[in-house]
Amino acid sequence: MLLAVAMAVVAVAVAVAMAIPALRHRLFRSALRRAGRRYRRRLEALDSDVRLRQERRLRRLLGTGTGTDTGTGTAGGWEEFQERHPLGQPCRDEAPGVPVAPLRPWALLPGCWDTDPRLQGSLLYLDALGAAFPRALARRGTALLHWSPGCRRAPAAWPLPSLYCAPAAAAALPSRAAALRVQLLFALRQRALHVLEAGLAAELHDALLTLRAEWPRLAQELELGRLSPQPGLPEGVRDQLQALLTPAVARAAQLRAECARGFEGIALRLWPRLEVVVVRTMYGAERLYCDSLLQAECQGLPFYCPFYQAAGALLGVNLWPAEPVPRFVLCPDWAFCEFLPCLASKEPRTVLLDELWEGREYGLVVTAQPGEYRCCTGEVLKVTGFHKQCPVVEPVRRESQTLSVRGESIPEEQFCQSLCRTLTVWPGARLVDYICVESSLLGDSSGPCAPHYEVFMELQGLRDLSEGQRYKLDQCLQEDFPIYKSFRFKGSIGPLRLHLVRPRTFPRLREALGSPVPMPRVLREEQLLQLIQGAVIS
Known part of the structure; x- marks a missing residue:
């Protein structure tokens, strides 16, 4: 009798311990989505505030505070800013490698995240993704396939790391090939995936190329629960990742059976609950890889590109995950943007965010980092409409290419x-x-x-x-x-x-x-x- 009671107590304790991470995930997911909806309502409530918000952002970048001067964001006015900072400064392709710290609950208070574009963008992303695909925010339901040496770019849902089925250390390996392969192996262990996420469409493309070439060896690793030595995978890191693996005999058999049938539609056959593929860049040069995936491995799955980034800065967000062609709302709080009309005279004047015309193309000029002003990004955008007062754009081409x-x-x-x-x-x-x-x-x-x-x-x-x-x-x-x-x-x-x-x-x-x-x-x-x-x- 005492043994039965003791066993029952142990079972309850184990159940509670297992439930705590799931409960924490649900609570934090709910808080993040509420914060995202709050910011979206504020974004959609903009009227004549677009210019004012751009001025405030520029003042922060210039280090002049948030005063109420009536110029265009500087003490001497917009003309002085133009004279002091001519067009054509060099433009970085990537943001500096700043690691993302774990999100604390108080960071969701509006006053704490008003000036952080990365957090605002992720909150909007989580809300839009959860609204379009309700099961997409399940715990450990997202496989990340992304190489990020030195933490150059955080995952799209970085405030909610419990979404991801692979450890963060896998993305930071010194070798791109090793990082994608390890992440693929962890993804293959989870049959109940809802989302495949990649930083670039090329990364998902290359990971699935590895699946085509190495599926017998991957199946053996799943079956044994052993991570094979490979170039670019340091021994110490391999031991850390190895500790997270256990034998998955049934899953290995499923992998062998599905790969033996061929690779068209392999994503939905390996992960039958998949709802969407998220790639942070799928336009321009990356379109080729998206088209290849849609025709072969990812047949039947929608692709969602949540962010528009240029010059190492987050500039816009895609609020329509279910639409096949990505379009982005330019958010006035994230960077100070100017636009060069493509059909203007030899010495065109830049126009601002609230001066754009629907249907026209513009070259993008960005001020996003202190000390880096009026950078010509080489990106050309087309204004396809407006979401309330914010322009909605589609990337057209990269002039540097x-x-x-x-x-x-x-x-x-x-x-x-x-x-x-x-x-x-x-x-x-x-x-x-x-x-x-x-x-x-x-x-x-x-x-x-x-x-x-x-x-x-x-x-x-x-x-x-x-x-x-x-x-x-x-x-x-x-x-x-x-x-x-x-x-x-x-x-x-x-x-x-x-x-x-x-x-x-x-x-x-x-x-x-x-x-x-x-x-x-x-x-x-x-x-x-x-x-x-x-x-x-x-």
Whole structure:
């Protein structure tokens, strides 16, 4: 009798201990969502406050407090700010590597998070995601696939770390390939996932490439509950991660069975409760990877891009998770933004957040960090409407990724369209990845010919191309860009050269970039050029 009572007491104690983390998760999730709804209501209540909020943000960045002077945010007025800080200062692609401290409950008080864009953005994200996909905020229901050496960028839901099924240490490994592989293994252990989250679409793409290539070994690790030694995984960290693993024999059998059937729709077959894929960047260069995933591994799943970031700053949020095309509300409290009208005169005047016109395109100028003023980001945005008084925008192109050897200026997205049109006449070919190089970077290795483009591609379905097939891309470019055609006719631009590279070259290139940034489509670094040239097979 006493033994039965003792066992019952132990069982109750174990149940309470197990329930405490789940209860803590539910309580904190509820508090975060309430804070997110409160900030969203405040954002939607803006009327003529948009200009005022921008002025306040600029004053904070300039270190002049939150006074009530009637200029445009500085003591001497907007004109003085323009004169003191001319356009064109260098612009960082990434925010500094500042670790995110654990969130304390009192940080949710409005006065504590009013000036923290990262917290405001995450609160809006959690509220929007939870409203569109009610089960998406389940405890340990999100798999994070993101490499963040030095804590460069926190996960989208960093205030609620109990969402994630993998330990934070996995993302901070020195090797990108090792980090994504370890995170994938922890994700495979959880059948009841609701969300796949990646910092970049390329990271999810590369993690699922690892699944294609290494699923027998991954299944064995699941079955044994053992993490194999691998390059880029320090022994001490491996031991820490190993302590969190236990044998999962049934899950290993499921993985073997599903992978043996092929990889189309593999995400929903491995994780049948998945609701959404969250990627923090899916426009521009990352669109190629999204399209590839939607056609193969992630068939049937919606993609949600929650944030718009530029110059290392958070600028906007996507409040519509269920819509296929991402659009972002620019939040006036997060950075001071100016806009250069794309069809303006040679010396255009920047306009401010409350002066934008629907349907027009603008170059983005940002003041987001103290000491870094009026940075030209190279991003072009299109205003698609307004959410209350805040502009709603779609990213159009990255001007830094424009091909030009004679001033012909071919934007990356239009070059990609010409490339995809070329693929339709290469039977059986599927584009995996590509990058372009202007011949000026090649130096003497480009030969004595006129300036030209060189394109490095990875294809599936074709192992080689004839000279006629290679010339087809140059022909498509001439048809799509009359200026390029005229330069080719004059001989001032030479014929495009096309190279095929071996499989898995581009994941190695992304690791060599050294930080999780969107894939460049125009290569401008000699060290990376040597890497891609060393992978040419045809």
